[in-house]
Structures are given as structure tokens and as C-alpha cells.
Amino acid sequence: MTSGVVDAQAIDLRAVQRQVDAALEDFLAEKTRAAADRGHPPEVVQTVRDFLAAGGKRIRALLCVVGWHAAGGDGDATSAVRVAASLELFVAFALIHDDIMDDSASRRGRPAVHRVMRARLGEDERAERLGAGGALLVGNLALMWAQELLHTARLEPGRQRLVHGLFDAMLEEVMYGQYLDVMGTGRGADDVEAALRIIHYKTATATIERPLQLGAAVAGAGEATMDVFTRLGLPLGEAFQLRDDLLDVFGSPGGACAPGLSDLREGKRTVLLALGLQRGDEVQRERLHHLVGRPDLGEREAADVRTILQDTGAREHTERMIAARYNQVLQVLDGAGFPQAADHALRGLAVTATRYTS
Template structure:
């Protein structure tokens, strides 16, 4: 992992994700109305976040005007994003019989965006990422503020401290937003148990990822364990559990949510791994090939080294993890990934995991049929995305 106190160049080369191989396990088209449902949910989450963050900004202003930068950065940061975690929480609620028009659930679901903000801010800090969603990452913005104000000391150091505190603030606010959603204690307390577990698991997954990079552990077993705890549980399974618990879901439904959410969550992260190498920066908001520069030991990389010839492995290792990797080096590593069959293998695994999730969804004892259709649509959104 690169030194987080040192910036690396923001490369601008582009690259498109190759078409996945034709496969009978391809995800079916998004059900009619699912796109509109997602748009309405995003709007509801946006409104809930705006109200909550305006109240928190007023509290910070009462402490000191200098804190306005924190509330402004959080508001800007959560204004983007796919809203997948709130969507899974909401449809976990609906699948358990929750009222579709209860505004309290929208507030509870929106709290997951603050948890995601905390995770991303800290992740970008650990990876020394320059950009996020097409904008400078939070630690870079704090460092720029330090330079603009002409303050004493090292700007990069200030940027790291500012980002660390902002991520912690988002974590605190996520907890506060969920606890104050207004749902009754008999529903909220069980849900908070899943929320606590979710936060523990994602921190464990983040640390396993950190260890994996430092120890250069490039095996599929290790990569998939990181996928399970850093992403699969955190992105899909636990949000479903949270929403289901808030609606009073029984153990059978919660188990069905796991059977659907874990394979789909793994497929979601594997798609992210592919985009981290082949994604278009105009869509992903991050420089093309950044995962290769950062030396991320993803399942895609593990599969590449598992199937590479000795000569290919030597070429790959020569460039992999170089923070100054240029467009020619990115192209060479991509060629190795494709020629070893690793990209095709990961695409097949994404399709297989998505099919497993689809079968589990078909068997799930959901209360509402529209929840089944929506969760089917979300499976497509999670695994067929380009950014």
C-alpha cells in the first residue's frame, strides 16, 4: 500500500470494460417500474439527508463557524452515490410487510448513506486516492484548504487529520440518524443489533484488506474473504436485515435475505473489482487503472496470478502496485488479465453468484410481490453497473 502521506498523480487515461462473455446465467432485464421505484427512493433518501444534515450543521455553527467546512463537505459528499444500501434496507422492510409510505423508514434507510460516507472517506485516506466521484477526495480537499489559508505545518498532515475526523463524524451521525428515525423501540432495538454487527463486520473487512495488501497475500481464498466482510455483508445482507428487523421480520425471512444477499453482495464487489481496472473514469469518477497502481489484491488479480504463466506473472508483478504506472503500463496489465482468462473467469463467477441470489429470491417468503420485483431489479443494478 502506498504511503498515505504522499500524493500520487491523477492519471486521465480512459478504458472501457470489455463486454462480458455470453452466458446463460445473465441477469434478466430490470422489471417494469423498478427504475421509477429506485428514482423515488433516491429522492426520499435525499430529502431525509437534507433535513438531518441541516439540523446537524446548525448545531456545529453554534460551536464555531470554522466547523461549517465539516457540515458542507458531508452534505456535498452524500449528495452523490447509487443509494444501493438504503434501497436494500427499504425493500427489506417492504418484503417483511412494512408500510410503503412510512417516512420513518426513509430516515432509517438514509442513515446508511452516512455510514457509507464514513467508510469511503477512510478508505480513500488509506489508499491515498486522489479522487472520488470525479472530485478531489476528502483528505485532498482538507490539504487544499490548509494551503489556501496559509496555515502552519504540513498541509498533507492536516488533510489526513481532517479526513479521519470527518469520517468519524459521519459514523456518529449515521448512528444518531437511525436512532432518531422515530420507529418504536420494540422494532428499533433489534435493528440496532444488526446495525452494530454491520459496522463491526465492515471494519473487520477493511482491516483484512489492509493486511492482505501489506502481506501481499494474493490468493482467491483471501480475496473472497475480504469480499464477504468488506462488501457482501455490508452492502446487501445487513441492510436487508436492518430493514426487515424494523418491520418485524421473522427468522425464516431474515435467513432468506442472507441466502439472497451474500452471493449478490459478492457479485457486487467483483463487479467493482472489474471496474477498478477496466472502468471508464468519466463514469466511475476515479482514474482508470487506479486499483493496479494501488496494488489492490482483488479476486481479479488473484485469478490472474493463479492462471498466469511464469513469464506473464513476472511481467504482471513488475508493474503491479507502481503508483507511477502510466497508460502503457495499465494497458499491459489489462492485456495479461484478459489473456490469462482471469477477466472471463470473474465474469462467470459474477453470473453464477447472481443466479444463486436469484434462486434464493424466488424462494424467499416475502410479504409483498413488488418487493420481489424490486429486489430482482436491484440485483441487476448491483451487478450490471458501469460505475
């Protein structure tokens, strides 16, 4: 993935992704059969399958399996792959609920689930409320199925408690992070620390640290390995999110990822925006406050915002924050002493997560 050379020692991340997708597909195919047997509406499972098929980088699943390798996991990866698949259903749950809360129109290039449900209800005057309700339930089922995948992962009895504990901790952390995000209207949009705190719970822990630790727990890892993953999680998670924020606003240099309007229209309280507000003069600050968060923001206004984020140095400062965190990741890995294949894969994923262009 990070070089063209095939290495017999390397972890084939594409193969891992195929295994995870196959585990998800098998599980949901069984759910489709069960729904037919019991007279449940088929569109619920289908909605989850469509959601997963529409894309997603499966980064948590890959980290989970790499974490398993890093902790010495070898041979039959079935349990690790199943836990990895569980993480992807958890992500589906979180995003489906996120889109309801934000009333987002689309996700992964398709209409958001609550919009699909709303459309299904046709002319019903209660379609908006009921559609959100239908999507809420589909999201809940995705979470429940994530737990079911975990419950049926055939974990070694002695490791089960640790895996469940990590999973439960992850879920709780993400919910608290989202709660802070949703209900935290009191703080200013120029609060870099607050923006980083939300990243901490929403991304660093749930996207990086916990997936790595879950894989490691399946392999029976001890505290030293868990600790390395904690130290890896924060810088890598922050770098990942900061890159995501930059890509959303500016796109990627090569144009593989087009600049978008969604974060700006939503008024997402990113570090990038907080830096722009902190560093801007009065006119620039007022302009940002005026434009960011307008649902009808157009291309011309977005270009204005980009110029301000560029001129104030907010963009460059964010790039520097990413680079600093990437270097921290390398330092942690240098001292970790992981098996070569896992070390190699982690370095590759660190590049993918912080510099990806699509």
C-alpha cells in the first residue's frame, strides 16, 4: 500500500479489507434471510448494506486487524476480522444518527438514510418526522448488530472481558464527544482547545486508539501494547481529523478530492475555523462569522472563506499541526518494537490517514 514492492512479510491491507467486507456481507445476508423468514420489512437490512457498500475507508477495521498483528496475532484471524467488521457497523450507526441530527442531505454521495426514509413515505405530511424516526431505528439496529458481531466473534474466554470493556468504553466516549458537539453551544467558535477536545473523543479515541486496542485485545496483548496505542491514538487521530477538515474546505492539491461546502454550510467548529477566527483582523473575523454556518452558502462566499483561512495563515498552521503530529506518531512507533510487518503497516496507515488525497 505504501510501496509497490510485494513483501511476503507485509500485511496485505487490501486482503484484510476484503475479509472484513466479506464478514459484513455474510452477517447481513443472514439478517436478510432471517427478516424474510419472520416477515420483517426487507428494506432495513438493505439500507444498512447499501450504506456500507457506498464507501468508507474502513480505517477502523484495518487498524483493528493491524493492532492484532502488532500484538503478535498470527494464524486464524477470524475473531479479529469479526471485531473489525463490528467496528464498521458501529461507524454506520454513528453516521446515520449524525446525519439525522445535522439533517444532512447526503452521505458517501448518496442521500442520507433519513432522507431515503422520508422519500419512502411519499406524501404523508408527517414524512419528515417519521423518516427521521425510521432512520433512527435503522441506526439503532446497526449498533445492535455491531454488538451481535462482537458477541459471536468466538473470542477466547479470557480475552472477552477486555474486548467488551474496550468496546463499551469506545461507545461511551463517542457519545460523550457527540453530546459535547451537539449541546456545547456555549463556547465560541474560535476556541481551538474545545475543537481539539471534540476531536479527542470523536476521532482520536474511537477512530485510532480503540480499534488498535481491540485488535490487540483479541490477540491477548498486555498493558504495554495498549499504552503504545494510547500514545499513538491522540496524535494520529488529531492529524487524521485536521487533514479531513482541510480536505473538506480546500480539497486536495491534485484535485482528486474536490473542495466542498458541507463543513462551511454546517458551521462545523473545526480547528481550522477556530484558527482563522483567532488570527483574523476584525473585518476577517466578522466575515467568517457572517458566512460560516449559512445553509445557503454559495461557491463565491466559500471562496471568500477560503481566502481568509489562507491569508490569516490558518491553513498553513493546520498543516504544521498535522506534520508535528505525524512526527510524534513516527517517534512512538520507533520506540514500540512491533513486529516488522505490523510496524510497516502502521506507518503506511499513518501516511494514508494524514496525507490521503481522496
